[in-house]
Amino acid sequence: MGDMILRTLKRQPPDGYALAQHISGTSNDVLQIIEEGSLYPALQRLLKEELVKAEWSISSTHRTYQLTAKGAKHGEHEVSRFENMLEGITGVLAPGES
Amino acid sequence: MSWLEGLFKRRRVYAELSEEIREHLQEKIEELLATGMSRKEAAAAARREFGNVALIEEDSREVWRWPSMEDLATDVRYGLRILPKRPTFTLTVVLTLAIGIGGNTAMFTLIRAVLLKPLEYRDPDRLVSLSLKDFHQNKRDGSFTLKRVDEMRASSKAFSAIGAFLKLPENISLSGRREPEALVGARVSANFLDILNVKPRLGRSFLEEEDAPGAPPVAMISGRLWRRVFQGDPQVVGKTATLNATPHIIIGVLPDNFAFPFVGTDIWMARPAEWSVIPPAARPHVTILNGFARLQPQVSLQQAQAELDVLNRQYVLANPDRLDAGPGVSIEVASLKDQFVANVRPTLWMLFGAVGFVLLIACANVAGLLLAQANSRLREFAVRATLGAAGGRLVRQLLVESLMLAVAGGSMGWLLAKYALYAVRHLTALQLPRVGEIRPDSMVLGYAVVLSIATGILFGLFPSLQVLRRDLTAELRESGAGAGGGSSARPRILGIHARGILVVGQISLSIVLLIGAMLLIKSFARLRSVDPGFHSANLLTMKITLPPARYDTGQKRNTFFGDLLERLASVPGVQNAAVALSLPTTKDWLGTNVSVEGQPVVDGAARFESITPGTFRSLGIPLRRGREFTARDNSPAALPVVIINESFGPTILAGLSARSGPRRTAPTRGPRQNWLGGDRRHRGRCARGRSGHRSRAGVLCSYRGASPANGLPGRAHAG
Numbered sequence: 156m157g158d159m160i161l162r163t164l165k166r167q168p169p170d171g172y173a174l175a176q177h178i179s180g181t182s183n184d185v186l187q188i189i190e191e192g193s194l195y196p197a198l199q200r201l202l203k204e205e206l207v208k209a210e211w212s213i214s215s216t217h218r219t220y221q222l223t224a225k226g227a228k229h230g231e232h233e234v235s236r237f238e239n240m241l242e243g244i245t246g247v248l249a250p251g252e253s
Numbered sequence: 254m255s256w257l258e259g260l261f262k263r264r265r266v267y268a269e270l271s272e273e274i275r276e277h278l279q280e281k282i283e284e285l286l287a288t289g290m291s292r293k294e295a296a297a298a299a300r301r302e303f304g305n306v307a308l309i310e311e312d313s314r315e316v317w318r319w320p321s322m323e324d325l326a327t328d329v330r331y332g333l334r335i336l337p338k339r340p341t342f343t344l345t346v347v348l349t350l351a352i353g354i355g356g357n358t359a360m361f362t363l364i365r366a367v368l369l370k371p372l373e374y375r376d377p378d379r380l381v382s383l384s385l386k387d388f389h390q391n392k393r394d395g396s397f398t399l400k401r402v403d404e405m406r407a408s409s410k411a412f413s414a415i416g417a418f419l420k421l422p423e424n425i426s427l428s429g430r431r432e433p434e435a436l437v438g439a440r441v442s443a444n445f446l447d448i449l450n451v452k453p454r455l456g457r458s459f460l461e462e463e464d465a466p467g468a469p470p471v472a473m474i475s476g477r478l479w480r481r482v483f484q485g486d487p488q489v490v491g492k493t494a495t496l497n498a499t500p501h502i503i504i505g506v507l508p509d510n511f512a513f514p515f516v517g518t519d520i521w522m523a524r525p526a527e528w529s530v531i532p533p534a535a536r537p538h539v540t541i542l543n544g545f546a547r548l549q550p551q552v553s554l555q556q557a558q559a560e561l562d563v564l565n566r567q568y569v570l571a572n573p574d575r576l577d578a579g580p581g582v583s584i585e586v587a588s589l590k591d592q593f594v595a596n597v598r599p600t601l602w603m604l605f606g607a608v609g610f611v612l613l614i615a616c617a618n619v620a621g622l623l624l625a626q627a628n629s630r631l632r633e634f635a636v637r638a639t640l641g642a643a644g645g646r647l648v649r650q651l652l653v654e655s656l657m658l659a660v661a662g663g664s665m666g667w668l669l670a671k672y673a674l675y676a677v678r679h680l681t682a683l684q685l686p687r688v689g690e691i692r693p694d695s696m697v698l699g700y701a702v703v704l705s706i707a708t709g710i711l712f713g714l715f716p717s718l719q720v721l722r723r724d725l726t727a728e729l730r731e732s733g734a735g736a737g738g739g740s741s742a743r744p745r746i747l748g749i750h751a752r753g754i755l756v757v758g759q760i761s762l763s764i765v766l767l768i769g770a771m772l773l774i775k776s777f778a779r780l781r782s783v784d785p786g787f788h789s790a791n792l793l794t795m796k797i798t799l800p801p802a803r804y805d806t807g808q809k810r811n812t813f814f815g816d817l818l819e820r821l822a823s824v825p826g827v828q829n830a831a832v833a834l835s836l837p838t839t840k841d842w843l844g845t846n847v848s849v850e851g852q853p854v855v856d857g858a859a860r861f862e863s864i865t866p867g868t869f870r871s872l873g874i875p876l877r878r879g880r881e882f883t884a885r886d887n888s889p890a891a892l893p894v895v896i897i898n899e900s901f902g903p904t905i906l907a908g909l910s911a912r913s914g915p916r917r918t919a920p921t922r923g924p925r926q927n928w929l930g931g932d933r934r935h936r937g938r939c940a941r942g943r944s945g946h947r948s949r950a951g952v953l954c955s956y957r958g959a960s961p962a963n964g965l966p967g968r969a970h971a972g
Contacts, residue, residue, distance in 0.1 A: 171273055172280040190304025191281075195274060199266075199316040209269075218273050 160197060161206065161222065161230035170217040171198065201226065263317050270313050278303060328653040336657065342626060343658065346619050350662025350708065353615030355669030356608035358693070358701045362674055364601050366691040372590050373510075373690055375450035376547075381554065382592035383415070383544030383561070386583050396420045396540045398577055399526040401568065402442075405544070405584075408564055411557035412546040416442040417525045418514045420543045424798040425520050429495035430482060435798050438496075438520040439513075440527065448547045449513060455479075456490035456505030459523045466524065472501040473521040476509040496520060497529070498800030510689030514543070529801040540577055545589055558586045593686050610766045612708065617759035620712035623655060624752055627716035634720055648717040655713025656706065663705025667693075670701070715755065787837055788873030794836060811887065818865060831868040834861075 160174060169177065175191045198220065201207045206226030211218050222230070278299050285295035300306065336343045371377040383405070385395035397405075402417045409415065418441040425438035443459035446452070454476055463471055472494065474483075483489045493500045501522070512518065526536045548557055561584040569578045627634075634647050671693055678691055685691075797817075804810045814832045821830035866882045869875075879896070886894050 170276070172277045175277070190309070191277075191302050192274070192304035192306065192309035193312075195270065195309055196312040196316060199270070199313040203316055211269075217276060218269070 160194070160201060160220075161226055170219050171195065172217075174198075174220065206230075266317055267314055270310060274303075274306060274310060278306075324649075325653065328650050329657065331650065332654045332657045336654065339626070342622060346622055346658045347662045347665060349615045349618050350659060350705075351665035351669055353608075353612035354659075354663045354666030354701060354704055354708065355673065356666075357605075357612050357704060358666055358670035358697060359673040359677075360601070360605045360608045361700050362670065362691060362693050362697045363677065363685075364605055365697065367594055367685065367687050368598060368601060370690065372593070372687075377590060378588070379548045379550075380449070380589035381412075381546050381548060381557065381586050382589045383546060384585050384587070384592070385540065385577060386585050387579060387581050395577075397542045397544055398540050398575075399537045399542060401577060402542055402544060404568060405561070405564060408567075409560060411549055411552045411560045413549050414444050414448045415544060415546040416445045416448045417542040417544050418442065418445065419525045419528055420541055422515045422518065423528070424796070425496050426498070426798045426800055427482070427494060427496055427520075428498065428800075435796070436478070436519040437515060437517050438522060439515055439518045440522050440525040441514065442525050443523045445513070445521075448545065450547075451508065451511065453505035454508045455487070456503070458505060463523045466527070468523070470496075470499055470501045471504045471523065472496060473505040473507055474503055475507055475511065475519045478519040479506045496522075497798075498802035512687065512689050514545075516684060516686060516688055538575075554586055554588070561586060597685060607766065607769060610762050612704075614759055614762045614766070616708050616712045617755050617762070619655075619658070619708075620715045621752060621755045621759070623651075623712060623716045624719065624755070627651065627719060631720075647720055651717045651720060652710065652713045655716075656709040659705045659709025659712075662708075663701055666705075667698070667701050670697075785837065786874060792872070797832075814865060818867075829867050829871040831871045832865045833868055834863040837872065 160178070171194060175194050178194070198207070198209075202209060204225075205223055206229050207220050208223055209218050209220050278296075281299040281302065282292070282295045285298055286292060290298065303309070372380060374380060383397070385397055385401075387395055397417065399417075402415065406415045418439060423438040423440060425436045426433050427436050441459075443461050443464040446458040453473065456473075458473070459471065462468055474489075474494070479485060479489060483492075486492075489503055490505060492503050494503055495501070507521070525542055526539075527533075528536070528541060531539055531541070548554070565582065565584050569580070569582065572578045637647060674691055674693060677685065678688055799810060799813065804813060818830050818832065821827055864882070866884060866886075869881050882894070882896070885891055
């Protein structure tokens with residue numbers, strides 16, 4: 156979830172609702188089967204690790220999120236880690252091939 | 254950020270979170286309303302898609318809490334499950350640590366109790382020891398004469414009180430109750446408890462008038478003796494105990510653990526100079542008293558020293574003839590505690606260093622074991638990492654495991670230390686000062702806990718770092734690729750390095766310890782192979798204490814020992830039997846004054862020994878020249894004779910003839926004797942200079958001199 160948020164935030168600073176809509180639109184509806192609300196614990200985690208920052212916009216009552224510099228760097232790293240992990244799992248699931 | 258700030262920040266975060274979730278739902282409902290849903294339907298749909306609001310809010314809040322104790326509990330549970338699965342490993346680690354931590358804890362307790370803690374008397378910093386130094390004779394912890402102590406008392410202003418005690422423990426026989434038994438006695442000045450500021454457990458301390466010659470015989474006893482012999486009788490004060498065949502009234506019982514001036518003292522008597530070995534007339538003039546005192550408030554050690562320097566100069570000027578008034582004589586003030594523990598200080602610190610090394614080696618050892626263990630667990634870690642465990646989480650797991658091992662080792666070490674300290678407390682042969690104050694208290698417990706945690710982190714760090722640095726996924730990929738031991742195919746740079754460092758460190762530490770131990774063993778072997786100058790094989794010894802009240806004259810004592818030797822000689826298997834004042838290699842010896850005719854007397858220049866005929870034969874010491882004593886030498890009509898040893902000649906004679914000045918008499922000896930010199934009364938020379946007496950001066954042996962009175966060991970040579 157964290158990775159998806161970071162990737163989405165790379166493009167624009169939306170609020171939580173818009174984030175949820177965007178992710179469900181781009182992630183082949185993975186989020187359709189997961190509850191929208193699970194976005195929030197993940198967002199809090201990113202906030203705590205200072206990968207994103209949040210601001211209350213003056214015009215509306217919305218809270219918008221923005222990627223920090225640390226978050227941008229982390230996002231790239233996470234992608235490669237994710238790929239590694241997939242590779243690892245594949246290794247476990249199909250041992251002794253070679 | 255302080256804890257409080259953190260709390261307020263969290264509150265704000267929670268409020269914002271609730272607000273945000275409400276906004277989210279609101280937006281969703283509005284969007285659904287736009288599609289034509291009723292408000293009720295829209296609200297229900299929004300909630301359905303969002304999920305359980307309360308749960309999600311709780312989960313989001315969870316993020317901001319401290320790493321929960323639950324995680325830690327999980328780690329501990331996991332450790333508890335996994336450690337018993339490797340019993341050999343776990344047991345090895347725990348035992349290794351127990352030895353390391355136990356040794357350190359025990360030594361720390363000793364160092365703290367003996368060297369670091371102030372003496373357990375009130376205002377211990379004000380307590381000082383006084384000793385006489387003689388620069389010319391290289392004497393450091395010299396003792397005072399009673400006269401000197403009295404003069405210091407009369408004229409010194411720096412001390413609130415000055416006390417004295419007989420420098421050697423006395424053998425005291427307690428009789429009349431059950432079997433007679435020999436006890437350790439101390440002779441102290443009447444004010445000793447006032448100076449130390451100790452209250453007796455029962456009864457009273459000595460009165461000033463009980464220090465005067467001819468005062469009624471009174472004694473104080475130790476708490477130990479009170480319980481053992483008097484069954485803890487609360488009415489013991491005022492009762493009579495027969496000490497050295499003289500009835501003494503018990504006036505008080507001292508607190509447990511009171512060990513002044515000697516460890517293991519059971520009887521205290523007043524009149525410190527009244528040593529039964531010394532003839533009464535000579536008592537004020539012999540240097541047998543050790544001084545101690547309490548400084549006046551506001552008086553520093555330096556001021557006291559300055560005052561004593563002045564007093565000493567006055568004394569030297571006023572008494573140029575006295576033995577303790579030589580030109581090199583000075584009085585030294587030192588902290589009583591330092592003086593007390595001076596002889597064990599280097600040994601204790603050295604042992605502390607040694608157990609420190611042992612602990613480091615134990616840590617290195619355990620770290621090596623854990624490293625090997627971590628290598629074999631890499632696959633496990635890789636799987637856990639793949640399933641989402643962060644590196645930090647794995648390290649925490651490892652640290653928790655090593656801490657658990659350390660705590661287990663520490664607990665065992667604590668038991669070990671307690672046992673070791675119990676042994677130390679009860680090994681009287683160690684002669685450790687302040688032994689009664691040794692106990693593992695909360696401070697020591699804290700030390701053990703901190704030590705365990707520190708060692709746990711220290712040896713847990715190596716495998717953790719290794720796990721952190723490793724590319725675990727690659728590890729898994731390779732082992733998954735079927736080799737099973739795939740990790741060994743790769744150069745394990747870090748693993749090898751970490752282990753290499755450990756091995757190198759461990760070996761170097763071990764070598765340091767080994768060299769230290771070898772040196773000790775070598776010294777010991779050398780000590781054993783040193784020719785003591787006598788044959789110790791088949792030599793039996795025993796110690797006899799004659800109560801001076803019943804054996805008050807030399808005649809009576811001689812008769813006793815004569816009878817004893819006769820009866821001993823008739824025991825089958827006994828070849829020879831003899832009696833001497835002290836045994837060879839023992840430290841408690843008497844010095845005697847020596848003068849060559851026409852030369853000044855040297856105080857305590859030679860060790861003095863009183864023996865019966867046959868002593869040299871019993872000990873297997875050959876005579877270089879002359880003859881042994883015979884029974885005839887002891888008759889009143891015979892000329893007084895002595896036997897000297899080889900080192901007596903060069904050291905004493907050379908030293909004496911180098912001096913000049915007015916002739917002095919030797920006040921320690923009642924009837925003056927010409928030991929040596931002009932009248933050539935000595936008849937022979939006893940063997941080797943090294944005949945068991947480590948005295949730098951020669952040994953002067955006399956049969957007739959002072960007839961042994963007290964504390965007389967007898968020895969029998971059995972075939």
